Amino acid sequence: MNSSILIARKEAGTLLRSPRGLAWLVAMAVALSIFCLLLVSDTELSLLDNAQVVYDMAGLITALGALLAVILGVDALAGERDRGSLPPLLLTPVAPESILLGKLGGIVIVWAVMFVFALPYLWAVGSTGQNLMDGVAVLALFGSPVVIGFGCLALGLGARLDSSRSGLLTSLVLLLLAASPLIFGPSLRQTTVGMAFDTINPFAAAINAYDAVIIDSATVLSQWGHALVILVCLALFVLFARNAFQHLLRSGGGL
């Protein structure tokens, strides 16, 4: 089997088999369950339009997915370096590029697991309307590169900073900043600063695409501008992760 796939499988195992990873999945399930319950049982929230419900749910899934990707992204290099399990991996005859590819593959698998995991919740709140499939499609097309991008950013920050703890803290602050449009709502985004930030923020680009496709029934193709922002950021974050990994290798690989 290809070395990158082996490493990616191992990374996925960290989520699916380790007590820590399983605890995170349970936490995600609890968060999604509470949100779903609120959407269907709360007097005011239950009055929301079906499209709005799917939009809110897609945003939450993206945020939780990015959070999970950040946690596991930091752990993939910095966590392993801190625990001492990275040097043995670097001392195998596997090319460094393949190791990095495996680590990035792990983030993709984690998001895939999270995505499949979230589908029943999305269905539970959105199956009565006609926006469910649009929601799933837009989440897959626009949400996936955002989540994977933040995973790469966290992986790079962890490799670049002294410890996994500082890597995690910095990544979470950046994620919180990027997710601010979701947290503070549309009013903040209408300001000059908010609009300027929106144009370069991949998270905002994804939320705007969700808004246009799910609520305004725009076509996915018409969202190419948002897709461009997301893909450019993804490319930058992957390059950052690559450079940070090379820096880690040049500085002794955690030995």
Add this chain to the structure above:
Amino acid sequence: MLVSVNELHLHRGGTPVLRGVNLALDAGDIYGLLGPNGAGKSTTIAAILGLLRPHSGTVQVLGRSPQTDARTIHRALGVLPERFGFYDWMTAPEYLDLFARLYGRHLASVEIARKLETVGLSPKPRQTIGTFSRGMRQRLALARALLPDPKLLILDEPTNGLDPRGRRELHDLLRALVGQGMGILLCTHLLDDVDRLCGRIGILMEGRTVIEGAVSDLLDNQGSRVRYRIKWSGELPSATMMPQHVSVLARDHGSWLVEIESGVPAADAWREMLFAGWPVAEVMREGGGLESLYLTMTEGRPT
């Protein structure tokens, strides 16, 4: 020559860390790399493994440069770092299987079990690594290091966490591996390990090799003879009856401090003394030898 390091200089963050390290390890030999904390042992190992780029000097491993042929070298290399971690949710066979595959090998479960047996590890079925004791982890790390059937084994503090029986078993295993032609670079603070295993040593101080060579030659040259305290159980004969290669350094009430000429086995000296009528009751080793050499070379430095 398995490893050859000549005048290695290396900077980290602009600060010179290695300032002239020399080392030579042949196949079928165990080389002890010694030195106080911060002397540059781990940095030297990182340079040998190709993880750090030298500022000047040369490093050759298996006849290749670790800077340009790291992957080829890693294929024939086993490493046990001082600080090693695992994927705690895996079982030991799963862990070895993963690394075997990363080395491009597919091992049947019987072969994996045999590898674990070689290092004296027999975990329960489905027992995850997270539940292993430190000694078990040490053995698993060694099993991983031996996976590629390496020509060169680099061990950093390999007996840490092992009980006396485990240490002896490891010594026996290392001797057997060396007997098969493997070369071992042993980085340790335990002079007893070095004394028992190493044919050559190098002592590092502040990033420099201060002494390097065959243990017997170094002890001879430094006059680092082994000292013993002998307790008597009766009347002592005339001092002229003392064997020639035993020198008396101090005489206390009921015990003497003696030194044996290098190259003379201590057991032979005691036998001669007993034949000459010396009432030897107890013999205790008191420093000297490798310990004395190490302390002399690293005098005044924290260990």
